[in-house]
Amino acid sequence: ETGVTQTPRHLVMGMTNKKSLKCEQHLGHNAMYWYKQSAKKPLELMFVYNFKEQTENNSVPSRFSPECPNSSHLFLHLHTLQPEDSALYLCASSQDPSGGISWSTDTQYFGPGTRLTVL
């Protein structure tokens, strides 16, 4: 266990459904991330939150909507997804001792992921 939990572990949804993925970190970190892992493709960073503020969005379609209510929780709200969005969605967190100034020493710790299937 890395101290990062994700629920649900598996999710099957139709293209018209609305669902949410949840991530919680118990490490006292101040940054959280969403990654997408598709078959035969490298992991892709989707979003970065620092101190609850979104600081990076890697051209992710608007049908993916992140939410970070506090430094320990991160959500990914899903609506009107496409079959090609089926993938493993990984959450990660990290800590910068300088309080988010240099990000020079952090290591990202990952959750177990949510396997999403869009029908």
Add this chain to the structure above:
Amino acid sequence: AQTVTQSQPEMSVQEAETVTLSCTYDTSESDYYLFWYKQPPSRQMILVIRQEAYKQQNATENRFSVNFQKAAKSFSLKISDSQLGDAAMYFCAYRRQGAQKLVFGQGTRLTINP
């Protein structure tokens, strides 16, 4: 843009033997960090080892060590005395100094034969 390449989609090794996984990367930066992550069937991505580019000494963690060749932009992982629990996907990753984005390779699936 930085890229990370793992040229071995699959590798296998006999239990108790040594195996080396290859990774090359492309960057114009001089300060960066390199990582090897392990992802077993449980899907939990676990950090195996990290290397700071400014350090000439190769990182080691118990049975895991790296061969970091900065000029060649090569970062291979050596696993000594392979164990059945080492079976997993192994990902090489790069992060630029001052950035949070990890750039991953496509992974190498390692099988341990008893």
